[in-house]
Amino acid sequence: MTSRIRNLGILAHVDAGKTTVTENMLFLSGAIRSPGNVDKGTSLSDGLAVERRRGISVRATTLSFAWNDVRINLIDTPGHIDFQAEVERSLRILDCAILVVSAVEGIQAQTVSIWDALAAMHIPVMLFVNKLDRMGANSTGVVDDLKRRFSADVIQINQPASEGEPDAGIADLDADGLATLTESVAAQDDALLERFLNDEPLTSADLEATIAACTAHRTLFPTLCGVAKNNIGVEELLAKVVAYFPDARTEGSQADEKQPVSGVVFKIDHDAKLGRIAGVRMYAGRLRNRDTVRNITANRDEKITQIKRSSVNRYEDTGILEAGDIGFVCGMPEARIGDILGDDGPVPGHYRLGEPLLSVQVIPDDEADHTRLTEALQQLSSEDPHLNFTWFADERELHVKIMGAIQTEILTEILATRFAVYARFSDPTVIYMETPISSGCGVESYTMPKPCWAIVKYLIEPGEPGSDVVYSSAVGVNDIRAKYQREIASSIHDALSQGIKGWEVTDLKITLVEGSDHVLHSRPGNFKLATNIALLKGLTETDTRLLEPILSFRIEAPESFVGMITADIVNARGLFDPVEIDAGQVTLSGRIPLATSMHLPARLNSLTRGTARFSFLYARHEPCPPGEGVIRAYKGISPLDRSKYILKMRGAITEAV
Ligand code: GDP
Secondary structure (H helix, E strand, O other): OOOOHHHHHHEHHHHHHHHHHHHHHHHHOOOOOOOOOOOOOOOOOOOOHHHHHOOOOOOOOOEEEEOEEEEEEEEEEOOOHHHHHHHHHHHHHOOEEEEEEOOOOEHHHHHHHHHHHHHHHHOOOOEEEEEEOOOOOOOHHHHHHHHHOOOOEEEEOOOEEEEOOOEEEEEOOOHHHHHHHHHHHOOOOOOHHHHHHOOOOOHHHHHHHHHHHHHOOOOEEEEEEEEEEOEEOOOHHHHHHHOOOOOOOOOOOOOOOOOEEEEEEEEEEOOOOOOEEEEEEEEEEEOOOOOOOEOOOOEEEEOOOEEEEEOOOOOOOOOOOOOOOOOEEEOOOOOOOOOOEEEOOOOOOOOOOOOOEEEEEEOOOOOHHHHHHHHHHHHHHHHHHHHOOOOOOOOOOEEEOOOHHHHHHHHHHHHHHHHHOEEEEEEOOOOEEEEEEOOOOEEEEEOOOOOEEEEEEEEEEEEOOOOEEEEOOOOOOOOHHHHHHHHHHHHHHHHEEEEEEEEOOOOEEEEEEEHHHHHOOOOOOOOHHHHHHHHHHHHHHOOEEEEEEEEEEEEEEEEEHHHHHHHHHHHOOEEEOOOOOOOOOOEEEEEOOOOOOOOOHHHHHHHOOOOEEEEEEEEEEOOOOOOOOOOOOOOOOOOOOHHHHHHHHHHOOOOOO
């Protein structure tokens, strides 16, 4: 039985060597017989065929292995920007992270956004400067850059030997390196600093203890180097993962079975034999086979059948899952990512890196597969709520939300391999929103044909950007009883899911200013119907403006391309921050609408023949300039088509299926 746990994430800009580091750790621990070879497409942690084909990891894998007496739960995270949702989920359960940086390319665009995300979540970080063997490797330059751009508290733990040569290796720090390390570490601790200033010797045990304490608090960031490809420096890295990162097990939890259970579902896997398995990170208490636990998100009890651990290519029975650990749980057929089991107190707040900004229509190759495709998408959307599968019955259209174009490739493959459904995807459309331009009122008197009675009048006012929907009622319960007021409050969100331009309405204030129910005639559902009509009527009065998603970008490229790149960005309605130029490399940053920049990554690649490095991250929604944006027809029967809508809501018109 292992006594300590590290929930470790390995993160990197694509190609820095994250998969190779992972494979070598598994090899060193004895979990695999030989390190897989990423280039030959046999890497074990890259599960999907599309990942093997493209040589990128798109789905986070979770693998556990033992190193000495420590269990390391390795959460491999995808580096590709399309999969920020996966990165986000992985970060949520990490306690510590290794950020891999190439000794040749150094800090790349994605390295920066990962660093920022780890900082925002207060996750302890070590850095691994990889690829010392490549021509042009310059680990000293990279470490200087890390100190300058990330943190002055980056410290070097070992150093390269024969850097830039095929037989490059690593060495202990030389006298200068050790002096620098000692000084940086002593500066973190008053007692050590005093001894250092008095020229008393500091033992390596003194230094190690302080480095560990400071790493846990993110006041030091140890950096090691190596050649992952030749398994050089990876063992040293593992030793420091154990030595410097804090234990995930909360104190006393092992003994205390009575502590209430607290865990979160971070992943849903499918296994040919076991069916649906939920990856759970435990924060408190203990779960065993056959326990019943409350799923407080879904508001139901879950009966756990088996608890397992994910090791290379298979699940092992453990029968128990304790605080601090990560396990895979069978017996929760409807669990979704993000569900909280037991007490939500100890679960850290959700940190969002990105919501999907694109919508695509999914079209079956064979119309006869329509129902099976619907079922498959429903299933996938239940596992990943971000997909937000929507079925527009009147139009017979299936829509999902995605992060980027590569995701459609992954989905095509999952549909084919897991569900044997063949489908294609339309070109993605940007997801716009709309917001009222002025104040106005929306009124509806729904009193015919009886039995029904719901009279409402809403004041609609523009809200601050980012304020979302703020609803309040100025009507007393004498006019509209409490149960109908509750019905109104809970139907506002749905009523605003499509505005007069076809998009979700946001950043507005809605006040119920007048209204009445009827003791005899009012029925449940009447106020929902009246609210839907009144709000849309109100929006035609206030009129709305489209809001479009704006990305912040960062592009690094050789200076010679600056003219072409700038022209492209200006064409795409982009705005620039001041340009940075350093040693022939230019760094451009700024903001750009998603709608005009969807093809920019591919274009940058071809324009600069692959030498540009870039990242695009969602910043916010901003008003669309006049003439830009897309107005969508209302999906389904519009509440503005009042009589038809009322008939439909009363069930007189059944939607085409
Ligand atoms: P990931 O995208 O970050 O997971 O990176 P991979 O582990 O897939 O590595 C990307 C490429 O770099 C592959 O072709 C690896 O063989 C190569 N690579 C990884 N580590 C090293 C290294 O230490 N030296 C050299 N020269 N190549 C490496």
